[in-house]
Amino acid sequence: MTPQLLKHALLAATALWAGTAQATSTTSKRTCNSYKIPITASSSNLVWALPPFNNNFEVVGFVDAIAARTGAGSSALFQPAPQTVSVNYTIAATFCQPARGQPAAHKDTVLIATHGLAYDGSYWDPPIDRQKYSFVDYAISQGYSIFYYDRLGTGDSSRVSGYVAQLNNQVAVLAELTKLVRAGKYVGSLGKPPKAVVYVGHSFGSTISIQAVANDVTAADGLVLTGYTLNSDVLNGQGTAEISALRIASTLNSHRWSQLDSGYVTQVDVYANVGAFFAAPDYDPAVATFAQQTRSPMGIVELVTSQVPVRPVGYKGPTLLISGQKDFIMCKSDCDGGVLNVTAADVFSTAKAFKAVSYPLAGHGINLHLNAVGAFKEITDFLSTNGL
Ligand SMILES: *[C@@H]1O[C@H](CO)[C@@H](O)[C@H](O)[C@H]1NC(C)=O
Numbered sequence: 001m002t003p004q005l006l007k008h009a010l011l012a013a014t015a016l017w018a019g020t021a022q023a024t025s026t027t028s029k030r031t032c033n034s035y036k037i038p039i040t041a042s043s044s045n046l047v048w049a050l051p052p053f054n055n056n057f058e059v060v061g062f063v064d065a066i067a068a069r070t071g072a073g074s075s076a077l078f079q080p081a082p083q084t085v086s087v088n089y090t091i092a093a094t095f096c097q098p099a100r101g102q103p104a105a106h107k108d109t110v111l112i113a114t115h116g117l118a119y120d121g122s123y124w125d126p127p128i129d130r131q132k133y134s135f136v137d138y139a140i141s142q143g144y145s146i147f148y149y150d151r152l153g154t155g156d157s158s159r160v161s162g163y164v165a166q167l168n169n170q171v172a173v174l175a176e177l178t179k180l181v182r183a184g185k186y187v188g189s190l191g192k193p194p195k196a197v198v199y200v201g202h203s204f205g206s207t208i209s210i211q212a213v214a215n216d217v218t219a220a221d222g223l224v225l226t227g228y229t230l231n232s233d234v235l236n237g238q239g240t241a242e243i244s245a246l247r248i249a250s251t252l253n254s255h256r257w258s259q260l261d262s263g264y265v266t267q268v269d270v271y272a273n274v275g276a277f278f279a280a281p282d283y284d285p286a287v288a289t290f291a292q293q294t295r296s297p298m299g300i301v302e303l304v305t306s307q308v309p310v311r312p313v314g315y316k317g318p319t320l321l322i323s324g325q326k327d328f329i330m331c332k333s334d335c336d337g338g339v340l341n342v343t344a345a346d347v348f349s350t351a352k353a354f355k356a357v358s359y360p361l362a363g364h365g366i367n368l369h370l371n372a373v374g375a376f377k378e379i380t381d382f383l384s385t386n387g388l
């Protein structure tokens with residue numbers, strides 16, 4: 001991508017996400033509806049027990065402490081008792097389905113996609129070379145419908161403190177959105193309850209999806225976990241926290257991130273982003289630059305709850321686990337040798353089908369690698385083979 005193209009894409013990204021509620025956009029291939037969805041989400045939240053960060057020295061000190069050989073122990077980070085809350089939020093979401101006249105064999109299956117840390121919903125449909133990087137476009141081309149959204153605290157969804165946003169309230173949001181989609185709401189011209197719902201997650205979005213299924217095994221009829229592992233032996237949480245060189249977002253850009261409190265942190269530069277999310281030489285540096293320039297800060301409690309070991313019991317839906325072969329975060333840059341099967345194959349032994357894929361020539365941010373389309377194909381092939 002040339003600098004000119006990059007500038008164009010950034011402008012397009014800004015325009016897209018400033019879009020008004022309930023806008024409809026149609027191309028020859030797809031019809032999309034954007035919504036601002038009011039929800040009430042109830043969750044039992046961990047309560048941050050430490051003082052808020054005053055500066056970046058404190059952030060670096062905190063990261064060193066949680067990355068310590070012995071670990072800081074998460075109990076010290078939170079009050080002993082969680083807090084049950086019920087809160088109203090607005091969630092920005094988009095539903096897309098094949099345009100009239102296009103192949104639509106699976107349009108009654110709705111993929112509900114949840115993005116990970118450092119992104120917003122546009123992870124699934126980045127306004128760059130969509131033929132290479134848009135999972136939304138690929139899923140549509142295979143006849144699926146897809147519902148994707150900005151997680152709480154990102155994009156056009158409600159802001160919450162970076163000391164409050166966490167796994168549990170993000171799971172509650174997904175559960176509420178799922179109820180609405182299953183009731184046939186916010187699904188554009190599908191206009192009725194879908195036949196099936198499949199959760200598709202990336203990274204923290206995979207943790208949210210698997211936790212939602214652990215809470216309610218009927219929540220999703222199928223599960224696709226991308227950029228994920230259940231194998232704690234190869235997970236690289238500490239290395240990731242360090243390489244990401246996190247700084248308080250508002251100290252990096254006080255204008256853009258003025259509404260975010262000091263609990264929101266983000267990668268200091270593109271190299272910190274690349275270290276965790278991209279694997280050389282299988283990405284375009286201009287795309288990594290785009291990812292960095294359009295990134296969303298992550299809440300510190302999201303970060304520390306992003307990799308909790310979630311294990312649904314008795315889940316029956318077909319489940320695909322797919323991570324880049326060179327995923328630094330999930331496998332310390334090597335997902336081969338069966339490591340993705342460890343624990344996952346047992347946890348999903350009741351599933352109608354389970355498959356773990358170490359996807360060649362990609363790192364953690366699998367959708368933004370040069371051969372992302374092959375990973376998209378793995379996903380839709382798996383779903384259609386298994387009747388979804
Ligand atoms: C949350 O939304 C519900 C339903 O619209 C409304 O009845 C309630 O008053 C709202 N609560 C708050 C705290 O705004």
Ligand SMILES: *[C@@H]1O[C@H](CO)[C@@H](O)[C@H](O)[C@H]1NC(C)=O
Binds near residue numbers: 339
């Ligand atoms: C998981 O195990 C299956 C069967 O034992 C194997 O075919 C597959 O390649 C493994 N997946 C990974 C990612 O190692």
